[in-house]
Amino acid sequence: MCHMPRLSVNGTELHHEIRGTGPPILLIMGGSGDGGHFDALANLLADEFMVVTYDRRGNGRSPVPAGWRTTSPEEQADDAAALLDALGAGPAAVFGTSSGANFALCLLARHRAAVRGTILHEPALFALLDDPDAVRAPLRARIQPAMETGGPPAATEPWWRYVAGDDGWTRLAPDLRERMRGSSGTLFGIELGSYERTCPTMRRWPPSRRGCGCSSALTAFRLTPRSPAGSASASV
Numbered sequence: 487m488c489h490m491p492r493l494s495v496n497g498t499e500l501h502h503e504i505r506g507t508g509p510p511i512l513l514i515m516g517g518s519g520d521g522g523h524f525d526a527l528a529n530l531l532a533d534e535f536m537v538v539t540y541d542r543r544g545n546g547r548s549p550v551p552a553g554w555r556t557t558s559p560e561e562q563a564d565d566a567a568a569l570l571d572a573l574g575a576g577p578a579a580v581f582g583t584s585s586g587a588n589f590a591l592c593l594l595a596r597h598r599a600a601v602r603g604t605i606l607h608e609p610a611l612f613a614l615l616d617d618p619d620a621v622r623a624p625l626r627a628r629i630q631p632a633m634e635t636g637g638p639p640a641a642t643e644p645w646w647r648y649v650a651g652d653d654g655w656t657r658l659a660p661d662l663r664e665r666m667r668g669s670s671g672t673l674f675g676i677e678l679g680s681y682e683r684t685c686p687t688m689r690r691w692p693p694s695r696r697g698c699g700c701s702s703a704l705t706a707f708r709l710t711p712r713s714p715a716g717s718a719s720a721s722v
Contacts, residue, residue, distance in 0.1 A: 492548070495568035496561075501547035502540035502569060506532030509602075510575040513537065514566060514593075516584025516610065517649070517673050518642075519545030522662045538575055540566075542589075544672035546665045557680045563592035567600045576600040583607040584649075588681050612682040624648070638670035645673075 492501045503521055505528050513524045521528075521539030528537040541548040543557070543565055566589065570576040579602045582590030587609035594601045612618035628648045632640040646655045646666070655663065 493569060493572050495572050496565045498543040498551045498554075498565060499549055500540050500543065500565065500569055502538060502573075503528070504573070505529060505537045505539075506535055508535045510536045510538060510570075510578040512566065512570060512575070512578045512580045513539045514580065514582040514586035514590050515539075515542065515545075516582070516586040517645075517677065518666045518669070519543075519548075519586075519672070519677075520662060520665055520669075522546065522659065522665065525659075536575065538570070538573065538578070540569060541665075542586075544676060545669045550669075550672065555676065557676055559588050559592040559681050559684050560596065562589040562681075563596050566590075566593050567597035570600050577602040579603050579605075581605045581607065582609070585610045585677065585681050588684055592684070610682055611684065613684060618682065633674070638674040639667040641674060642667050642670045 492499050501521070511531060513521065513528065515521060515523050519542030521541050524537075524539045528539050531537045542562060544550040544554060566580075567576075570578055577600055580590045580593060582588070582593075582604070584607070587606040588611065590604050591606060591609065594604050612621065615621055625645070625648050629641040629645050632644050643655050643663075646658075658666075
């Protein structure tokens with residue numbers, strides 16, 4: 487059984503889905519921000535956990551908030567924390583991929599009481615690179631012709647083929663591909679450029695409104711599934 491309502495939190499409406507019961511897990515998608523990318527994984531985990539997926543603001547089935555023109559890791563983290571709080575689902579184990587890993591890192595730093603631990607998959611921490619612009623140049627070259635001829639919707643496919651492999655696009659469900667095209671203005675017009683320069687530091691601080699990043703974000707968690715046969719653990 488999958489529960490799929492929309493909640494108003496932190497000044498935005500978030501489409502979210504809940505599968506299963508047990509210790510809570512929150513999955514945060516990166517560019518395209520659509521929880522549908524996690525459908526297969528969430529269905530597997532739902533045997534032993536309560537799995538929360540959601541479309542980040544302005545992505546997929548979550549509408550663009552009125553007057554929304556820019557975002558930040560802090561805003562994205564606050565969205566996730568507010569969703570967990572509204573669902574009574576914290577503290578949760580959090581998995582984030584790509585820019586979603588940046589947001590998961592910020593979620594841990596700003597809302598530690600809401601997070602049991604994090605898995606950061608390929609975080610887009612370009613500020614740690616010697617020459618981030620050079621690293622991103624091949625992607626810009628791939629999507630620029632499509633952007634010039636068809637704008638963000640046309641650039642979505644070459645972008646995804648670049649980040650997920652040439653067959654990565656065709657493996658996506660057709661409705662997910664259409665949602666990605668439909669919310670492409672969020673990725674290319676609002677999100678890109680808002681998070682890539684976020685850089686963790688060695689400072690430690692209590693949950694607050696400060697900028698994100700701390701060494702303690704490299705953490706581990708252990709979940710106890712309903713079945714007494716085993717447990718799941720992960721670390722970054």
